[in-house]
Amino acid sequence: MNLLRLDHVVKEYKDKRAVDAVSFGVRTGKIFGLLGPNGAGKTSIIRMITNITRPDAGHIYYEDEPMERHHIENIGYLPEERGLYKKMKVGEQLIYLARIKGMDKQSARTALQAQAEKYEISGWWDKKIEELSKGMQQKIQFIATVVHKPKLLILDEPFTGLDPINTNLIKDDIRQMAADGCTIIFSTHRMEQVEEICEDIVLISDGKNILEGSVDQIKQDLKEYRYTFSYMGEFRPVNAGDILEVKAAEGHGTLRTTSAVGPEYALRKLLDAGNIISGFAEVLPGLNEIFIRTVEKNPALV
Amino acid sequence: MNGKVGLIIAREYWTRVRKKTFLISTILTPLAVLAIMVVSGMLNSGALSKSKTYLVVDETGILESRIRQSESSAFVFVDGDIAKARELYAGGGYETILRVPAMDISKPITDLEVTILGNERPGFGAMETLQGRLESAMKKYNYEIAGVDQDALDQLESDVDLHIELMQEGAEDKALSNSSVAIGSVIGGAMGFIMYIVLIVYGTFVMRSVMEEKINRIVEVVISSVKPFQLMLGKIVGVGLVGLTQIAVWLVLIGIGMTVMSIYFAPEQLPTGDITAAMAEAQDSGFSMSGFISELAEVNWLLIGFCFVVFFFGGYFIYSSLFAAVGSAIGDDMAEGQSLTFPIMLPIIISIMILFPALEDPNGGIAVFGSIFPLTSPIIMPARAAFDPPMWQLLVSIALLIASCAGVVWLSGKIYRAGILLYGKKLSLKNLWQIIRD
Numbered sequence: 094m095n096l097l098r099l100d101h102v103v104k105e106y107k108d109k110r111a112v113d114a115v116s117f118g119v120r121t122g123k124i125f126g127l128l129g130p131n132g133a134g135k136t137s138i139i140r141m142i143t144n145i146t147r148p149d150a151g152h153i154y155y156e157d158e159p160m161e162r163h164h165i166e167n168i169g170y171l172p173e174e175r176g177l178y179k180k181m182k183v184g185e186q187l188i189y190l191a192r193i194k195g196m197d198k199q200s201a202r203t204a205l206q207a208q209a210e211k212y213e214i215s216g217w218w219d220k221k222i223e224e225l226s227k228g229m230q231q232k233i234q235f236i237a238t239v240v241h242k243p244k245l246l247i248l249d250e251p252f253t254g255l256d257p258i259n260t261n262l263i264k265d266d267i268r269q270m271a272a273d274g275c276t277i278i279f280s281t282h283r284m285e286q287v288e289e290i291c292e293d294i295v296l297i298s299d300g301k302n303i304l305e306g307s308v309d310q311i312k313q314d315l316k317e318y319r320y321t322f323s324y325m326g327e328f329r330p331v332n333a334g335d336i337l338e339v340k341a342a343e344g345h346g347t348l349r350t351t352s353a354v355g356p357e358y359a360l361r362k363l364l365d366a367g368n369i370i371s372g373f374a375e376v377l378p379g380l381n382e383i384f385i386r387t388v389e390k391n392p393a394l395v
Numbered sequence: 396m397n398g399k400v401g402l403i404i405a406r407e408y409w410t411r412v413r414k415k416t417f418l419i420s421t422i423l424t425p426l427a428v429l430a431i432m433v434v435s436g437m438l439n440s441g442a443l444s445k446s447k448t449y450l451v452v453d454e455t456g457i458l459e460s461r462i463r464q465s466e467s468s469a470f471v472f473v474d475g476d477i478a479k480a481r482e483l484y485a486g487g488g489y490e491t492i493l494r495v496p497a498m499d500i501s502k503p504i505t506d507l508e509v510t511i512l513g514n515e516r517p518g519f520g521a522m523e524t525l526q527g528r529l530e531s532a533m534k535k536y537n538y539e540i541a542g543v544d545q546d547a548l549d550q551l552e553s554d555v556d557l558h559i560e561l562m563q564e565g566a567e568d569k570a571l572s573n574s575s576v577a578i579g580s581v582i583g584g585a586m587g588f589i590m591y592i593v594l595i596v597y598g599t600f601v602m603r604s605v606m607e608e609k610i611n612r613i614v615e616v617v618i619s620s621v622k623p624f625q626l627m628l629g630k631i632v633g634v635g636l637v638g639l640t641q642i643a644v645w646l647v648l649i650g651i652g653m654t655v656m657s658i659y660f661a662p663e664q665l666p667t668g669d670i671t672a673a674m675a676e677a678q679d680s681g682f683s684m685s686g687f688i689s690e691l692a693e694v695n696w697l698l699i700g701f702c703f704v705v706f707f708f709g710g711y712f713i714y715s716s717l718f719a720a721v722g723s724a725i726g727d728d729m730a731e732g733q734s735l736t737f738p739i740m741l742p743i744i745i746s747i748m749i750l751f752p753a754l755e756d757p758n759g760g761i762a763v764f765g766s767i768f769p770l771t772s773p774i775i776m777p778a779r780a781a782f783d784p785p786m787w788q789l790l791v792s793i794a795l796l797i798a799s800c801a802g803v804v805w806l807s808g809k810i811y812r813a814g815i816l817l818y819g820k821k822l823s824l825k826n827l828w829q830i831i832r833d
Contacts, residue, residue, distance in 0.1 A: 107829060143619040145816065162622070170619040176612035181410060192402050193620040238615070 096121040096245060096276040097142065102151035104137045111137040113300040114151065119293070121243075124271050126291035126308075127280040128380075130388055134300040135280050136173065139247055142278075143170045151300060155245075166195040169243035173250045173280070175234050177222045184218040187237055194241040201240065208236045212262070227254050235263055239270065246270065247278045253288065264290060271318075284381040294380075298388050312377040315386070318350045322358050325373035331366045347376075399621045400629045407604065407633025412640060421641050425648035433656065447490045447521060452480045454497035455504075461532040468524050484513075486772045491517055493525070497711075503537040579781030580754045586703055586752040587778035589642070594710055594743055594773065597638040598718040603738070604630055605722030605815070623812040628804075631715045638711070676789040695783060702780040702789075710773020716741065716807035723814030724827075746774035757782035760802060765790045769799035 095118035104112040119125045129135050140146045142153060144165050153160040155167075165195065175316045178186055184205070191201035209215045212232050222230060231254050238245045248267070267290060271277055281293055287294060287308075294311065296304035304311065328341040331348075335358060338349045350359050356375050363370055378386075411417055448469045453459060459472045471489070473480045480492045491513030498504065509529060511517065516527070538545055605627075608614040617626055719734045746765065752763035757779050765775035766784065772792045776784070809831055 114714075123523060140816070145615065145618055165619060172612070172615040174612040174615060176610075178607075179409070179611060180414075181570065189402065189406050190620075193399050193617065195620075222695065234616075251806075265815065 094121050095119060095350070096155070097278075098154040099138070099153045100154065102138070102141060102148045104134070104141060104146065105149050107349070110392050111300055112148075114299070115302045116151075116298065117295045117302055117305050119276055121276050122271060123292045124267065124279055124290050124381050126286075126287040126294035127278050127297070128282075128287060128294055128384065129297035131282070133297045135297055135318045138297065139170070139172075139249060139278070139280065139299075143168055143215065143247065160188065162179045166241070167244040169194075169238040169241065171234060171238040171246075171248045171251055173253075177230060177234060177237075179201065179223040180220050180221060182221055182380060183214070183225070183233055186222065187240065190237040191240045192343045192344050196241050204242075205236065208240060212236060228256055228259060231255050232259060232263075235266075239266070243275065243336040245276050245278070247280070250282075250336070251279070252281075252283070272383045273386075284379065284384055292369060296384065296387055298391050301391075303391050304383070304387050311383065312380075316377050318352055318354075319376040320348045320350075320356060321372075321374050321376055322360075322370055324347050324363075325371055329368050331362050331368075333362045334392045336362060371394070398626050398678070400632075403626055403629025404532065404633040404636065407630050408636050410816045411600075411634070411637045417641070421644050422648070425652060428645075428649055429652040429656065432653075436656075444781050448488065449525070450480050450483055450492045451495070452477050452492060453495045455495055455500050457504075457536050458495065458532050459500060461535045462528055463531065468521075468528065470528075470635050481512075490521065500536075501540075503540050504533055505537075507533055559781070581755070582781040583754050583757075583778035586604065586699070586780070587747070587754075587774045588609070590707065590710060590774045590777060591747050593638055593642070593707065593744060593749075595712045595740070596635055597711065598714045598739070599736075600634045600637070601631055601715040601825070602718035604634065604723035605811070606725065609723060609815050612684065618815070619780075623815060624714075624808040625704055627808055627811045628714065631712065631719060635708075635711055654767050691822045695781070699780045702777045704794060706777050706796065709769075709793075709800050712800050713769065713773070713796075713803045716804045717810075720807035720810035720814065723811040724817070742770035743774070746771040750774060750778055754778060757784070763788060767795060769795045772796055 097119040098116075098130065099118075100116050102112055102116070103110065103114055115134070115138060126136055127138065137146070141148050142160070144160070144162055155161075155164045158164075181189070187205045188198065188201050191205060192198060196204070206215070213233060214229070214236075217225060217229065217233075222233070225233070235251065238248075246267075251263060251267075255263065267277055267279075267334045278289070278362050281287060291308055294303055294305065305316070323345055325342065325344065328346065331339050335351045335354045336348065337351060338347075339349050348359055348363070356373070360370065360373050363373075446467045446469065451458065451462075451470050452475075453472060458470075458661050462470055464470060468494075471483075473483060473492075476490070477494060480494075483489065484492055491511050494510040494512060496508065496510075507529070508526075511525075535545070538548070591784055608617065614626075621629075717739045718736070721739060725735055749761050749765045749771065753759070753765055755773050756762060762775065762779055765771045766779045767776075767788060769792075772795070776789070776792050810827065
């Protein structure tokens with residue numbers, strides 16, 4: 094089931110169509126990657142989902158109801174351009190941000206204190222934001238985003254400025270929240286992070302949806318039928334109609350077939366030629382590669 | 396939803412009120428006002444100016460019995476010639492020597508030339524005093540010579556009091572006198588000035604607060620929870636409450652300070668001679684203390700208070716929402732901010748410029764226009780209130796104020812909503828128009 098669905102959503106600015114009839118669905122409880130190059134329209138899409146701006150055309154549905162203002166209490170949003178009130182104390186600020194999300198003072202305090210323990214920031218409760226390092230501020234901001242236990246969490250580049258330890262802490266938290274049923278939209282340029290945590294993605298380029306689906310499916314769809322293998326002894330050349338290219342040297346090799354045949358065909362041909370094969374694997378394209386390939390292929394950009 | 400505006404108001408209010416700068420300005424301002432009052436009071440009462448003693452060589456012999464002596468200006472008549480006076484002067488303790496040459500004293504003296512001898516030039520105030528004392532002494536002598544009876548002359552003097560009676564319906568019983576006009580001007584000027592300070596200072600606070608959220612980039616988090624309009628409104632109300640708190644604290648502190656001062660500087664501790672003299676001079680100009688107090692009680696405080704409250708809120712909402720819109724549009728470029736705030740400052744400055752002509756002629760064209768036009772009425776109408784403006788003007792002015800308040804807040808809300816999300820781009824007049832049309 095989709096928690097969120099966009100149906101031909103359009104956003105226009107003075108001289109530019111920033112979002113051009115974009116449609117996609119976000120499955121409940123999944124981590125969803127919203128990807129695209131700079132200026133593709135990701136932030137415009139997020140702002141419409143968070144009700145900051147309204148679409149000029151098209152519809153957004155939350156749990157199959159047209160998105161309305163009251164739905165935003167179920168959303169936690171960590172914008173890319175983020176900040177906190179520098180002069181306010183950590184505790185006061187967190188309680189304020191939780192309360193404008195609809196929590197009452199007491200439950201906000203209880204929930205925040207639990208989070209503060211977890212992120213080891215209890216000692217900062219009475220410190221002003223400006224006294225903290227950038228990384229510490231990031232942690233506070235993340236806590237502020239998730240404290241009201243949103244059903245939909247939107248994270249725009251959440252790991253910038255965080256050290257590896259805190260990145261992992263938050264990554265684990267994101268996975269745990271998804272396991273607990275929270276739906277997460279994760280927007281980033283960092284493909285290795287997408288590969289690591291996202292199940293579904295949509296790729297936006299120049300305001301258009303140019304690719305969408307589950308990460309595994311996309312990789313299967315866009316694979317180029319490449320394989321790597323290891324062999325022992327002398328390599329014996331392979332010649333077969335569906336094998337397009339074979340390279341081998343010093344015990345390792347690569348092979349490409351047509352899309353008509355599968356891995357078992359490639360492996361059998363290697364063995365049939367008399368090779369001693371000690372390893373064989375299919376090469377699926379990385380998201381990074383898919384990203385670059387798809388965006389460059391998209392004529393709208395040129 | 397309303398609860399959220401309450402949260403925004405509370406945050407805006409408490410973070411400001413707890414700031415050190417707020418505490419300092421709230422406490423120091425009334426202290427400064429009191430200090431100015433004490434100093435100017437002391438200057439007026441002469442407590443700060445040391446008493447001056449003059450040596451007089453009077454070769455006519457008519458001054459000694461006729462010149463007024465006082466603690467601040469005393470005259471010592473030298474028994475001898477100018478050489479003797481120089482000797483005394485060299486001994487120290489005297490301001491200057493006044494030399495009045497011998498002349499025919501059998502007829503009234505219309506021309507008197509007095510030479511002032513001294514090591515330093517006497518100040519302007521001292522010269523004024525000397526001239527005044529000498530002139531009244533000569534007048535006394537001339538009356539005697541001409542056989543004019545001073546007392547008889549005094550009895551013939553007539554006190555003219557101007558009483559104003561309005562011929563409007565129901566206003567006949569409201570008599571206005573000179574002193575109530577004076578009181579009206581003082582109260583009106585003070586009201587206008589307070590409004591001016593409030594609009595500029597707190598309008599700027601609202602603008603800064605908007606800019607701070609935009610520069611900090613927290614605004615996007617906040618407006619994903621509340622509507623931009625709610626955020627703007629909460630901010631304006633919160634800052635406004637800070638302003639009211641500050642004014643209330645000022646009034647209380649100044650009130651306490653003045654009570655303390657009036658006990659400490661009780662009249663009997665002032666040099667009595669000067670007080671009676673000052674009273675005598677004041678009486679001459681047609682001013683009476685008891686009259687002043689009764690006039691003060693007759694001022695329409697209810698109307699003034701009502702006007703102040705209505706125009707305070709109306710003016711504050713109009714201008715602070717405009718400042719909020721500008722704050723949202725400029726971001727971190729202060730220079731650009733200056734050029735955008737100028738059009739907002741302009742009507743405030745014009746209001747102050749027409750405030751004094753309006754007080755001088757409270758029913759003239761400028762005053763009537765200024766008190767009805769909604770961008771100037773917040774300053775001019777409270778100032779006019781002490782002069783009992785016609786009811787229809789008041790009603791039209793309030794109606795226009797409320798209507799334009801609603802319009803300006805709505806318009807500013809639109810600009811604000813677009814402006815706070817605009818980074819790195821200048822908000823030109825062209826896209827401003829686009830935003831308003833959307």
